[in-house]
Amino acid sequence: MNNKPIIALDFPSEKEVVEFLGHFDESLFVKIGMELYLQEGPNIVEKVKGLGHDVFLDLKLHDIPNTVKSAMKGLARLGVDLVNVHAAGGINMMEGALEGLEAGTPSDQSRAGLIAVTQLTSTTEQQMQEQQKIKLPLIESVLNYAQITKQAGLDGVVCSVHEAATISEVCGEDFLRVTPGIRLAGGESHDQKRVATPNFARNHGSSLIVVGRAITNSADPVNAYNTVVKLWEAK
Numbered sequence: 393m394n395n396k397p398i399i400a401l402d403f404p405s406e407k408e409v410v411e412f413l414g415h416f417d418e419s420l421f422v423k424i425g426m427e428l429y430l431q432e433g434p435n436i437v438e439k440v441k442g443l444g445h446d447v448f449l450d451l452k453l454h455d456i457p458n459t460v461k462s463a464m465k466g467l468a469r470l471g472v473d474l475v476n477v478h479a480a481g482g483i484n485m486m487e488g489a490l491e492g493l494e495a496g497t498p499s500d501q502s503r504a505g506l507i508a509v510t511q512l513t514s515t516t517e518q519q520m521q522e523q524q525k526i527k528l529p530l531i532e533s534v535l536n537y538a539q540i541t542k543q544a545g546l547d548g549v550v551c552s553v554h555e556a557a558t559i560s561e562v563c564g565e566d567f568l569r570v571t572p573g574i575r576l577a578g579g580e581s582h583d584q585k586r587v588a589t590p591n592f593a594r595n596h597g598s599s600l601i602v603v604g605r606a607i608t609n610s611a612d613p614v615n616a617y618n619t620v621v622k623l624w625e626a627k
């Protein structure tokens with residue numbers, strides 16, 4: 393897996409994706425999330441991979457262990473590079489996800505990386521305490537999710553940059569910290585609450601950054617992407 397910034401292709405259909413990717417003349421690491429996948433289905437993965445890009449399939453599976461295991465077995469055939477579940481589904485569910493992914497990966501391909509979402513980057517500590525009734529500092533909840541994710545044998549977590557260094561210390565440098573909520577300095581946060589710049593991410597324990605609107609909403613997406621790469625790349 394390369395460590396290029398992952399561009400979130402949060403577009404409504406293939407048309408916008410093809411138009412967006414047409415601006416670039418290099419191989420990218422992109423994320424296909426539920427907005428796009430639920431409209432276009434598995435074909436969009438094939439299409440984007442066919443254009444030569446690495447794919448993080450972000451469907452955040454969260455269901456009973458048997459259902460997630462079976463779903464992962466099917467997704468494994470798509471040949472994506474990275475896929476995720478919600479850690480809140482628990483250790484048995486995450487073990488099921490891993491089993492399904494291993495069982496479904498064709499013998500001539502390597503298994504996709506499997507990571508778990510901890511606390512969404514759109515969640516504040518106050519929201520977590522009031523709405524989820526988790527009466528802990530947010531970092532402790534994120535760290536707990538990271539530890540059960542590691543216990544289940546997964547490759548890492550999705551978290552904000554602000555928890556990445558602590559997770560690295562506790563779970564090890566090899567345990568991935570994939571961090572969305574990335575904004576260029578002065579950029580609008582939108583619905584994100586735990587945000588950081590690419591250079592802050594680089595210096596504070598992120599393994600990979602996920603960047604959507606800071607690039608896709610830009611009038612010059614290639615320039616925005618190159619700015620993100622420059623700030624991140626010294627890694």
Ligand SMILES: O=C(O)c1cc(=O)[nH]c(=O)n1[C@@H]1O[C@H](COP(=O)(O)O)[C@@H](O)[C@H]1O
Nearest residue numbers: 400425450512513550572573602603604605
């Ligand atoms: O799993 C994710 O990718 C994810 C987890 C999380 O906690 N927060 C988060 O923003 N994401 C995804 O990362 C992307 C961030 O997009 P922007 O806020 O536009 O940069 C979106 O596609 C989200 O679905």
